[in-house]
Amino acid sequence: MTEAPIAPKNNGNLVKDAQVQYVNELTTLNLGPTHPATHGIFQNILTMDGEKIVAGEQTVGYIHRAFEKIAERRPFYQITTLTDRMNYCSSPINNMGWHMTVEKLLSIEVPKRAQYIRVIMMELARIADHIVCNGILGVDAGAFTGFLYVYEKREEIYEIYEEMCGARLTTNMGRVGGMERDLTTTAIRKINEFLKSFPPVLKEFERLFNRNRIFMDRTIGVGGISAERAMSYGFTGPNLRAAGVDYDVRVMSPYSSYEDFEFDIPIGQHGDTYDRFMVRNEEMWQSLRIIEQAMKNLPEGPYYADAPEYYLPPKKEVYRNMEALIYHFKIVMGEIEAPVGEIYHTVEGGNGELGFYLISDGGRTPYRLHFRRPCFIYYQAFPEMCIGSTISDAIVTMSSLNVIAGELDA
Amino acid sequence: MLTNQFVAEEIVKKFGDDVFDFEEPFGMLTLSTTREQIIPMLEYLRNHSEFKISFLTDITGIHYPDNAGQEFCVVYHVHSFIQNFRARIKVFLAEADLHIPTATGLYASANWMERETYDFFGIIFDGHPNLTRILNMDEMDYFPMRRQYPLEDATREDKIDALFGR
Numbered sequence: 330m331t332e333a334p335i336a337p338k339n340n341g342n343l344v345k346d347a348q349v350q351y352v353n354e355l356t357t358l359n360l361g362p363t364h365p366a367t368h369g370i371f372q373n374i375l376t377m378d379g380e381k382i383v384a385g386e387q388t389v390g391y392i393h394r395a396f397e398k399i400a401e402r403r404p405f406y407q408i409t410t411l412t413d414r415m416n417y418c419s420s421p422i423n424n425m426g427w428h429m430t431v432e433k434l435l436s437i438e439v440p441k442r443a444q445y446i447r448v449i450m451m452e453l454a455r456i457a458d459h460i461v462c463n464g465i466l467g468v469d470a471g472a473f474t475g476f477l478y479v480y481e482k483r484e485e486i487y488e489i490y491e492e493m494c495g496a497r498l499t500t501n502m503g504r505v506g507g508m509e510r511d512l513t514t515t516a517i518r519k520i521n522e523f524l525k526s527f528p529p530v531l532k533e534f535e536r537l538f539n540r541n542r543i544f545m546d547r548t549i550g551v552g553g554i555s556a557e558r559a560m561s562y563g564f565t566g567p568n569l570r571a572a573g574v575d576y577d578v579r580v581m582s583p584y585s586s587y588e589d590f591e592f593d594i595p596i597g598q599h600g601d602t603y604d605r606f607m608v609r610n611e612e613m614w615q616s617l618r619i620i621e622q623a624m625k626n627l628p629e630g631p632y633y634a635d636a637p638e639y640y641l642p643p644k645k646e647v648y649r650n651m652e653a654l655i656y657h658f659k660i661v662m663g664e665i666e667a668p669v670g671e672i673y674h675t676v677e678g679g680n681g682e683l684g685f686y687l688i689s690d691g692g693r694t695p696y697r698l699h700f701r702r703p704c705f706i707y708y709q710a711f712p713e714m715c716i717g718s719t720i721s722d723a724i725v726t727m728s729s730l731n732v733i734a735g736e737l738d739a
Numbered sequence: 740m741l742t743n744q745f746v747a748e749e750i751v752k753k754f755g756d757d758v759f760d761f762e763e764p765f766g767m768l769t770l771s772t773t774r775e776q777i778i779p780m781l782e783y784l785r786n787h788s789e790f791k792i793s794f795l796t797d798i799t800g801i802h803y804p805d806n807a808g809q810e811f812c813v814v815y816h817v818h819s820f821i822q823n824f825r826a827r828i829k830v831f832l833a834e835a836d837l838h839i840p841t842a843t844g845l846y847a848s849a850n851w852m853e854r855e856t857y858d859f860f861g862i863i864f865d866g867h868p869n870l871t872r873i874l875n876m877d878e879m880d881y882f883p884m885r886r887q888y889p890l891e892d893a894t895r896e897d898k899i900d901a902l903f904g905r
Binding site: 705708 | 859
């Protein structure tokens with residue numbers, strides 16, 4: 330903590346106007362760029378009057394990797410690896426959102442089985458994402474135990490990822506046109522085991538937190554935002570739903586057969602930290618419901634679309650079949666040209682509406698690709714949400730917003 | 740359910756010659772307007788009794804260096820939760836005069852979206868409370884998403900583009 334006798338540059342205007350009201354000397358506190366409670370690299374410059382926060386400003390961009398620029402030089406299938414690295418807590422959702430965008434552009438119809446497998450993987454990713462957010466929220470509020478209980482289950486989800494694509498964190502899962510492999514018997518066994526073993530753990534997690542007096546005191550009424558302000562600030566996903574707006578992309582504009590499943594959209598009332606926590610918890614239950622239905626009704630059939638120009642042919646074919654070899658070569662070398670088009674496709678990411686705005690000029694790479702990253706848009710509300718509260722409240726507020734630095738900075 | 744046709748007709752009724760280039764790529768209503776009309780239009784869409792397009796999804800920029808007189812494009816995506824209706828509004832700007840009014844008065848979320856657009860394309864949003872770089876470092880003296888800045892070092896000789904179909 331550093332003492333600043335004069336008002337800090339960033340918050341100059343506010344401090345100058347309001348200075349007379351504060352009895353104490355104002356202090357500038359740098360929360361971040363590397364602070365254990367930010368869980369990522371971004372800075373909050375907070376102006377403090379004693380224990381109270383009177384102004385705040387964020388600095389972001391510490392891990393900006395120019396994805397949009399890089400994407401302008403990459404063939405479509407190579408962009409998948411960029412999307413992994415945005416919200417790395419739920420990479421499969423990003424991957425599949427991107428695949429669906431390209432499929433829409435190429436007018437590829439993906440078979441039902443592939444769509445269901447995608448739904449299963451996306452919902453597993455959502456559970457993993459919410460586990461991280463809620464577990465860490467507990468840690469930041471001083472309750473370490475719950476985090477350890479649920480993190481074991483996140484490990485199991487990562488094992489399922491591994492079975493599906495070979496990777497754990499940056500998954501690069503699926504292909505344009507479907508999945509790269511079918512659900513194996515091991516994967517099915519692991520998913521079924523997870524469906525059985527996760528509910529008791531989540532129940533225990535909820536027992537630890539939901540009616541815990543200390544946790545409730547720390548989170549109820551902390552970091553609240555009204556529905557109007559949340560919409561004005563571009564909130565989406567669980568954070569918007571906690572404020573009482575029932576907007577969910579999966580229901581509003583269903584993709585990948587979400588219309589086949591029955592699930593509820595939990596919403597909160599006050600938009601505070603406790604509501605965000607509860608909404609995420611309930612969403613995990615709903616995700617389990619979706620996975621159960623998808624596993625039960627998993628259709629038979631191919632797991633990739635019949636689009637040889639865009640989908641890598643099976644290896645066996647490549648060795649024996651001339652056409653398959655040609656397509657394999659063309660796809661890998663990025664020789665495939667996409668049609669001209671302009672498209673905005675969106676999926677419900679872990680944090681909200683993850684959008685892909687793609688402009689193709691008919692070349693092998695996008696002419697322009699823009700990612701609508703939910704984190705980046707709603708994080709700007711953070712100062713408004715924590716002004717007037719204490720540092721410890723600001724920490725749990727930030728935690729419950731689930732700001733992922735990778736998504737923030739692209 | 741709102742149809743693109745209905746919304747387009749209403750907008751034409753209100754703005755007349757200031758809206759043009761209506762399109763429907765993949766079903767999304769897309770239209771262009773002038774920079775003088777963009778803020779009135781966002782306001783009109785938000786306050787319209789039927790549309791209630793009150794959510795700003797995204798603002799971003801595009802650079803078309805060969806499009807003389809209209810080198811830059813600012814794209815607004817708006818959404819009505821009540822009607823589940825999306826629209827895309829474009830404003831083309833000339834490179835010599837990259838000014839457009841800010842939407843921060845209507846939507847708080849426009850703040851960082853506009854800063855990002857400024858950061859990457861150099862488009863100046865008049866009236867923005869804090870139009871500074873957001874993702875790139877402050878010392879940067881160019882706008883990296885413009886097409887004239889190649890991603891790779893153009894002087895490299897060990898990578899022959901012709902071999903890779905580029």
